[in-house]
Amino acid sequence: MGVTRRTLRLGAFLLTPGYHVASWRHPTARADGGLDFAHYRELLHTAERGRFDMFFVADGVGIRTPYRDADELSRWGRFLQFDPLTLLSALAVHTTHIGLAATASTTYNEPFHIARKFASIDHLSAGRAAWNIVTSVTDAEARNFNRDSQPDHTARYQRAREFMEVVTGLWDSWDDDAFGYDKEAGRYFEPDGMHVLDHKGEHFSVRGPLNVARPPQGYPVLIQAGASADGQDFAARWAEVVFTAAQTLDEARTFYRGMKRQAAAYGRDPGQMKVMPGLFPVVGRTRAEAEDKYAVLQELVDPVVGLGLLTQLLGDVDISGCPLDGPLPELPPTQGSTSRQQLVYDKARREGLTIKELYRSLTGGRGHRIVIGTPEDVADLMEEWFTDEAADGFNVMPPVLPQGLDDFVDLVVPELQRRGLFRTEYESTTLRGNLGLDRPARGAAAELPLSTGPVQVQE
Amino acid sequence: MGVTRRTLRLGAFLLTPGYHVASWRHPTARADGGLDFAHYRELLHTAERGRFDMFFVADGVGIRTPYRDADELSRWGRFLQFDPLTLLSALAVHTTHIGLAATASTTYNEPFHIARKFASIDHLSAGRAAWNIVTSVTDAEARNFNRDSQPDHTARYQRAREFMEVVTGLWDSWDDDAFGYDKEAGRYFEPDGMHVLDHKGEHFSVRGPLNVARPPQGYPVLIQAGASADGQDFAARWAEVVFTAAQTLDEARTFYRGMKRQAAAYGRDPGQMKVMPGLFPVVGRTRAEAEDKYAVLQELVDPVVGLGLLTQLLGDVDISGCPLDGPLPELPPTQGSTSRQQLVYDKARREGLTIKELYRSLTGGRGHRIVIGTPEDVADLMEEWFTDEAADGFNVMPPVLPQGLDDFVDLVVPELQRRGLFRTEYESTTLRGNLGLDRPARGAAAELPLSTGPVQVQE
Numbered sequence A, B: 001m002g003v004t005r006r007t008l009r010l011g012a013f014l015l016t017p018g019y020h021v022a023s024w025r026h027p028t029a030r031a032d033g034g035l036d037f038a039h040y041r042e043l044l045h046t047a048e049r050g051r052f053d054m055f056f057v058a059d060g061v062g063i064r065t066p067y068r069d070a071d072e073l074s075r076w077g078r079f080l081q082f083d084p085l086t087l088l089s090a091l092a093v094h095t096t097h098i099g100l101a102a103t104a105s106t107t108y109n110e111p112f113h114i115a116r117k118f119a120s121i122d123h124l125s126a127g128r129a130a131w132n133i134v135t136s137v138t139d140a141e142a143r144n145f146n147r148d149s150q151p152d153h154t155a156r157y158q159r160a161r162e163f164m165e166v167v168t169g170l171w172d173s174w175d176d177d178a179f180g181y182d183k184e185a186g187r188y189f190e191p192d193g194m195h196v197l198d199h200k201g202e203h204f205s206v207r208g209p210l211n212v213a214r215p216p217q218g219y220p221v222l223i224q225a226g227a228s229a230d231g232q233d234f235a236a237r238w239a240e241v242v243f244t245a246a247q248t249l250d251e252a253r254t255f256y257r258g259m260k261r262q263a264a265a266y267g268r269d270p271g272q273m274k275v276m277p278g279l280f281p282v283v284g285r286t287r288a289e290a291e292d293k294y295a296v297l298q299e300l301v302d303p304v305v306g307l308g309l310l311t312q313l314l315g316d317v318d319i320s321g322c323p324l325d326g327p328l329p330e331l332p333p334t335q336g337s338t339s340r341q342q343l344v345y346d347k348a349r350r351e352g353l354t355i356k357e358l359y360r361s362l363t364g365g366r367g368h369r370i371v372i373g374t375p376e377d378v379a380d381l382m383e384e385w386f387t388d389e390a391a392d393g394f395n396v397m398p399p400v401l402p403q404g405l406d407d408f409v410d411l412v413v414p415e416l417q418r419r420g421l422f423r424t425e426y427e428s429t430t431l432r433g434n435l436g437l438d439r440p441a442r443g444a445a446a447e448l449p450l451s452t453g454p455v456q457v458q459e
């Protein structure tokens, strides 16, 4: 350890029944866990015992798996899931310290609903809510919202920027101490403490005020994972936690430094932005045990799913005509995630993989860093990325649940604690408190420029 | 009791901190209860002890109180509230039998979100979710959703009809037994069990399928309270519980019979529609005690609020120029609730009230039937309305919380039970089971005509 008192931040990315694409077929998996509250409650208790900063729920407004027919979708499986806010509200009242992060799309929601729901859950959890801001990436979702295909990438991020103005403006509807509930005087709130937003912009006209008091955290913690130029610019302006996928230390370090620089360019304190790459850990008491665990999962991957996954990671580019034992062809541009397409393409070229080898290498981590080994191996990698300033923490993606989380909490967390890298007790009962993020004062969001980045928006 | 085995249905309409407009100023009120989960949890435990069929959360997407400035709004108070689905999700995992009914607007939501959220909470609560379908009534809400004023009444109900087609269609995305989670065969669901909606209509294009399994109740219980011709036609087609406001037995009986007739005209079994008027009970051990309780609340009504309330009930008709001690003038038509305007107007004329007398008479029940008296008085009224087929049950609106609910559960419920009018134990763990409503088979919603009523919609 150096002189710095930085400690790791950990998110539990608990895609049920596991992050591995074949997880639901694993003998120990709770294949029906996606709609089982007791299953999630148990996972959360484990994560809280492991002192995780937060529990994160990924989401799509529709089935994001690309499938040609019901048979193919059935092979993929694992798409049933509670609406994230429904799930987190219920979990909020069964936990005491862990942060609760839900994904919600700026492309298919109205800002008033989002502001109100996240404010509600921040009150309900006494300051533990976080919002993973996404612009969505599939046409399948667009088709559930009156469109044939999604708006293009630039348009999605333009809407997202204005969306943030409105949502933070609504959270600022009331002074923190506006509500005095003065029964004698008959004044529910201090009239000076009300602030009507009256936003009129290109995408939204929203008057306000919100019918919920200012959230305990000021604003719920803002998370984002955009990897494109537009996505990174958005994160630099808004994100307090940045999720990302990186394969190598170098890649992660470059991204980390780039993000911090861009945040600083907006006038932000880079320390107030935590960069958390994904980590897919397969943990065994020995390396052989870990390798065996991984092999069991890999054996369960249906070839139809493997190829489908690759298609999805490439942004819906159709490669079904290409021979599985040949190389990946040159790719046309995608309206989906350009950065993810590039990542996968680079990997195939760098490692000289056939299509089949490529999809087999991706079924586990799906672009995220895989580590297969002992608790010390996992901790070594985390420590290296952390001390080399490639990460402020990690988004831990257990291959199969609940086993993979149990392994991490029982084996890896104690090792991180022994090394002084991770807390043994929560520092705070709020997510901001645990992440080391300041509580924004009313009006804080309006103080920075809306954009300094590549895309010019109105105003 | 006659030969019929009908028993009462009871909803707990727990607008915090009480239904009376001045409730929040009452010495016993939890003025800050609107954002206090522990307060709601306590109320729900009381309601469950009282064997209520369900807990109902009214809602607006914005502050519905009409106010000129912050000072006036501050006198109204009591507008802070959790987003209903956030609250109900959290309450679902702290209760075991009581139904959980949330209001959501078809005018300011997208059907995919609503279908998914209510399906989620039905799974979370193991079959206790209900949706109070509203088309919203204020311009204040419209202004939070990119509009200057609300769409007109007819347009709102046309959208609502198509909204219902989509939502029920999404709930029918999967056969009840579609998900077998067959790990060995690698089939998450039975491919024949998937049904892609692919709705293309005037207001919505929604492909589906939903990423949540069919709700345990088939569809969550559908509630509606439209009172206009359009509203009643909608209820006749869709509502399984009909909320209403009626002052007199005659009025209630007329409405009840009309609703059942209209339901039958759609080909429905009228027994599968439960009509539940609102009831505002002020309960004392003696009549004098009850009168005193009411007087305490009435004394707390701010005159600014009284006049504002009347304006609201009249559908935003401005009567601020009229003398308080004079009669109500003739009224222009409203885009808000026409039926409620008529109700209030009729009352003023019938009882020869001045504007001031009128608003004082409305501050408590706001159009709903008020009963002030002993537990026997309250039970007498309920029994009369019930046996005379003016009501299948009541939506109980305690004046101030938690006291008013305690009074009802401790004093009135035992009296109803003694008379054999109300259950002593829950019959079921699902809301449908307790209400005596059948579980709809997949496709049931699509079997009836979309409209037989006064408004012709497309198709």
Ligand SMILES: Cc1cc2nc3c(=O)[nH]c(=O)nc-3n(C[C@H](O)[C@H](O)[C@H](O)COP(=O)(O)O)c2cc1C
Pocket (backbone or CB within 6 Å): A057, A058, A059, A060, A103, A133, A134, A135, A136, A137, A224, A225, A226, A227, A228, A229, A230, A231, A232, A243, A244, A245, A278, A336, A337, A338, A339, A340, A395
């Ligand atoms: C760890 C992680 C989690 C993500 N979770 C979601 C999610 O739940 N829903 C979603 O629509 N997108 C999710 N994304 C995708 C990102 O929001 C983003 O769209 C993607 O990284 C592509 O970047 P771009 O939007 O800048 O092109 C996630 C990305 C990462 C790295």
Ligand SMILES: Cc1cc2nc3c(=O)[nH]c(=O)nc-3n(C[C@H](O)[C@H](O)[C@H](O)COP(=O)(O)O)c2cc1C
Pocket (backbone or CB within 6 Å): B057, B058, B059, B060, B103, B133, B134, B135, B136, B137, B224, B225, B226, B227, B228, B229, B230, B231, B232, B243, B244, B245, B278, B336, B337, B338, B339, B340, B395
């Ligand atoms: C008991 C009861 C509860 C209601 N709750 C709500 C509510 O929570 N939100 C809302 O917007 N409207 C609510 N309404 C209003 C009705 O949905 C409806 O708009 C109103 O009765 C006027 O009827 P109409 O729409 O047919 O004109 C409620 C009405 C009643 C009688």
